[in-house]
Amino acid sequence: MHQTNVLEYLEQTVTRLPDKVAYADETDELTFAQVYRESHAIGSALHRRGCYREPVAVFMRKQPRTVPAFFGCVYGGCYYVPLDEEMPLFRMELILRTLNARVMICDESTRETAGTLAFSGEIALYGDLASGSVEPEALAGIRARHLDTDPLYVVFTSGSTGVPKGVVANHRSVIDYIETLSETLGFSESTRFANQTPFYFDACLKELYPTVKFGATTYIVPKQLFMFPIKLVEFLNKYQINTVCWVVSALTMISSLGVLEKAVPRYLRTVAFGSEVFPIKQFRLWRQALPDAAFFNLYGPTEATGMCCWYKVDRDFALDEVMPVGRPFRNTEILLLTEQNTLAAPGEVGEICVRGASLTMGYYRSFDRTSAVFVQNPLNDRYPELIYRTGDLGRRNERGELVFVSRKDHQIKHMGHRVELGEIEVNVSTLDGVSSCCCVFDSEQDKIQLYYVGDLTPTELIPALRERLPRYMVPNAVIRLDKMPLTPNGKLDRKALEAQTQRKEN
Amino acid sequence: MDRLLQILEDIHPEVDFETCGALVDDKILDSLDIIAIISEVSAEFDVAIPAEEIVPENFNSAQALYALIERLEDE
Numbered sequence: 001m002h003q004t005n006v007l008e009y010l011e012q013t014v015t016r017l018p019d020k021v022a023y024a025d026e027t028d029e030l031t032f033a034q035v036y037r038e039s040h041a042i043g044s045a046l047h048r049r050g051c052y053r054e055p056v057a058v059f060m061r062k063q064p065r066t067v068p069a070f071f072g073c074v075y076g077g078c079y080y081v082p083l084d085e086e087m088p089l090f091r092m093e094l095i096l097r098t099l100n101a102r103v104m105i106c107d108e109s110t111r112e113t114a115g116t117l118a119f120s121g122e123i124a125l126y127g128d129l130a131s132g133s134v135e136p137e138a139l140a141g142i143r144a145r146h147l148d149t150d151p152l153y154v155v156f157t158s159g160s161t162g163v164p165k166g167v168v169a170n171h172r173s174v175i176d177y178i179e180t181l182s183e184t185l186g187f188s189e190s191t192r193f194a195n196q197t198p199f200y201f202d203a204c205l206k207e208l209y210p211t212v213k214f215g216a217t218t219y220i221v222p223k224q225l226f227m228f229p230i231k232l233v234e235f236l237n238k239y240q241i242n243t244v245c246w247v248v249s250a251l252t253m254i255s256s257l258g259v260l261e262k263a264v265p266r267y268l269r270t271v272a273f274g275s276e277v278f279p280i281k282q283f284r285l286w287r288q289a290l291p292d293a294a295f296f297n298l299y300g301p302t303e304a305t306g307m308c309c310w311y312k313v314d315r316d317f318a319l320d321e322v323m324p325v326g327r328p329f330r331n332t333e334i335l336l337l338t339e340q341n342t343l344a345a346p347g348e349v350g351e352i353c354v355r356g357a358s359l360t361m362g363y364y365r366s367f368d369r370t371s372a373v374f375v376q377n378p379l380n381d382r383y384p385e386l387i388y389r390t391g392d393l394g395r396r397n398e399r400g401e402l403v404f405v406s407r408k409d410h411q412i413k414h415m416g417h418r419v420e421l422g423e424i425e426v427n428v429s430t431l432d433g434v435s436s437c438c439c440v441f442d443s444e445q446d447k448i449q450l451y452y453v454g455d456l457t458p459t460e461l462i463p464a465l466r467e468r469l470p471r472y473m474v475p476n477a478v479i480r481l482d483k484m485p486l487t488p489n490g491k492l493d494r495k496a497l498e499a500q501t502q503r504k505e506n
Numbered sequence: 507m508d509r510l511l512q513i514l515e516d517i518h519p520e521v522d523f524e525t526c527g528a529l530v531d532d533k534i535l536d537s538l539d540i541i542a543i544i545s546e547v548s549a550e551f552d553v554a555i556p557a558e559e560i561v562p563e564n565f566n567s568a569q570a571l572y573a574l575i576e577r578l579e580d581e
Contacts, residue, residue, distance in 0.1 A: 226537040227530070227565075230557050253541060259557040415538060459519035471536060477516075 004148035005171055006178075007074055009212040010036060017189075017215040023064035023208075024239075025220040030064045032215065035071065038130040040139065042072020042105070045129040047138045049103060049122070052077045055154060055364075057096065057104040059083040059114055060126060062220060066199055067208055069105050069126055070153070077142040079151040081166070082200040085110060090468045091164065093118050095156050098166060098365055105129065148172040154364050155201050157302050158419050158473070160410065162426030166364030169202070173305040176357040178209040180329040184310050185270055185296060187243070191216035192267075194241040196226070196250050197416075202306045206245040206272070226250055229259040236265040244268065245298075247416025248276040249446070255282045260289040274298035274307060275416045277404070280317045287313070299325035299404060301390045302418070303362075303373070304354040308332045309402055324401035325394070332356040334402060335387060336394060341378035344395065349405055352392045359388050412441040414448060417472045421448075424475065427468045428452060431461065436484050439475065440497045449501050450475035453484055510572050513546045523568040530562040540565060547571075553578040 003009075010032070018033035030038075046056060056073040058080050060066045066082075073080040081099055083092050096104075102121045106114045114123045148171040156164040181187075187210045195218050197203035207218045219239045225232040232254065236244075244251075251273055254260065271286065271293050278297065287295065300307035311326025328334045336343060336350035344350030355377060362370030377385045393405040410421040421439040428437040433456030440449045452461070458478040465474050485496040514523045517539055521529075529535045535543075543565070544555050553575055564574045 223537075224530075224533075224562075227535070227540045228560055228562060230560065253537065257544065257555075257557050257560060262557055462518075463520040472538070476538075476542065 003175055005074070005143065005146055006152060006174055006209060006212075007039075007071060007143075009178075009209060010039070010071065013212055013215040020215055021217050022211055022215075023067050023218050023220065025064060026222060028064050030068070032212070035068045035212075037134075038065070039068040039071035039075055040134045040136075041132050042069060042126075042129045043075025043077075043139055043142070044135040045124070045132045046073065046076030046078060046103065047135060047142065048132075049124075051103055052142070053150070054078055055081045055099045055101045057081050057083055057099060057101045057119075057121075059085075059092075059104055059110050060107045061085060061109045062199055062223075063107075064220065065107070065126060065130075068130065070199075070208075072105075072129065074152065075139055075142070077146065079153055079168075081154045081156075084198060084200045085113065086198065087200070087470055088467055089113070089117060091470065094163060095166070098163075099154070146171075148175070149361075151361065155302060157201070158411070158417075158423050159369075160420040160422035162423050162430075164423075165366060165369060167202070167302045168361040168364050169305050170361055173358050173360055174205065174209065176331055177205065177305045177307070177329075178213060180331060181206060181307065182210050182213060184329060185243075185245075185272055186294075187214055187216060189215045191243050191270075192239060192241050193218040193243050193245070194236055194239065195220050196244065196246040202302045203245075203247070203275070203416075205306050226253060229254045229257050230263055233259060233263040233265050237263075237267065240267045241265065242267045243270040243272075245272040245274075248273050248278045249415045251286060252279065252282040255285040255289075260285050264289050269293050270296070272296040272298055274300070275418075276413045278323055280319050280321060280323070283313075283317070283323070297323050297325055299402075301354070301388070301392070303360050303388045303390070304332070304356075305358045305360055308354055308356075308358055309334065311401060322403060324397060324399075324403045326401050328354075328356075328402075329358070332358050334394075335377070335379065336396065336402075337378065337389075343379070346396055346400075347398070349393050349395045351408065352390045352394045352402070352404075354388045354390065355385075359386060410439075412443070412448075414441070414446060415472050417470075419448070419473050424448070424450070424469065424473055427465065428461070430468075431456060431464050434461070436492070438484065438492055438494060438497055440494065440501050442501050447476040448473075449497075450478045451481055451484070451497050451500075452478070453481050456480075507568070507572050509550055510547070510568060510575065513543065513550060514568055516546075517542055527567040527569075530566050535565060543571070547575060551575050551579065 014032045014036040021029045022032045023030050056078045058069045070080045107126045151168050154166040156166045159165040193207040195207045211218045295313040297311045298307040299309040309325045311324050333355040335353040338350045373389045374386050377387045391408045424439045434454035437452035485493040487493045
């Protein structure tokens, strides 16, 4: 019988390795048996509340127990929606309003903040839910009615209109992703992950699900260690971490500060990275420090369930070369479409479009935004078939490998996060004392620069923005202008501001 | 010291760096800030902050950071 639910990973592993540690951080650890028991209790508690086939918000400090909270939602026949203390209250409320969830699972450290949110549902404590009784018959009934096309989670990503978009992924696309990712990167029972990415995006799927699939172990790295790289390497060695799937900026933070000359994460064998271009100078330092490790460049949008392309580094690159994103995972196809909706010729630039079971279902309560990018495959005029248009431009190099070129719009990658400059601009514009604004991204320096006109001083503007936007979306530099540069047509002259940003850097 | 305060205030205009002594412990600075501070300080003071000096104690206050810079300048 083929797998239709991600929980089958856990159920197979727990019989084999009940006492092995599944998820841990520096203060807490959970075995597979504990994960199994607590997630069953949470599923039962949700069932008793009448929750079924609906979203459940999970607002917990990032910790091992967040994972059984996710699984508990699934046992209850629901789908989880992660919220995080890193999110500003304003953003959480936007998300909660979109969701209309009846239950939010909190812990002791978040319950107070949760109480201040505009949320009319029940705030339930993890500890209360997880210590309740299990109702095996009810959970079995829920499972019997489950389909692999039912949603598993909703994660919210930046939206250019100022309202975050909730990407809905189902079991089938996540299973498809975890299977193909695992065979490509060679995960196994002996894999020891160090998790860096937040739990409120799809990036953490790479650790959370292979851990239950193989009976591996995930160690959650305290966020503070990413400020102090020597301590970070000590952490990796202390827990004998052999596999990391991190954003590029977390890796370059270690190499660019000269840490690898002094401390090497000596157990590392698999280093996967993505979401950003890896500067070759920094990459060489890593390869030099870990000559026996395998390095993988991954690429993929949240809308296609995490990553969909991979390249295993097999050669050296010149400093000005860009590492390819390679080829699609098994069971996924990449179509490079020109503006005329034809396949791009070798070397020609086209929009990267994804086809296959890895496609997510679309955006939560946002049918218009969904149908704008989840579209009929223009190469197929015979039957309905969706592809996802990423908005990324790419080309195939002379080796046939896919190479990322640029974005079609104003979406950027900043410190590994996907950001719509438009969302920042909408939030700046809503502040009192700002009449107009424009954000420019300096990719060389990885800096977001904000230009604006208004009475508000930069000192007043930044704290106001921090209340509305996540930390990584707050501009790195803020410049007040007397007036905005305009094009001859009277439109805001973004190119002039980009040129000004470049001049300032040089 | 004024040059250092200027760098810090450009990053966090809302913080009083002359009095705050728990910039790391109170989570005022995050990893982006640390990287920005290291790069600005090395450009402004022409010193390289070695990896083993990138520890919480050296970044908890402007005074501690300034003491580090002076130490590095003397070497």
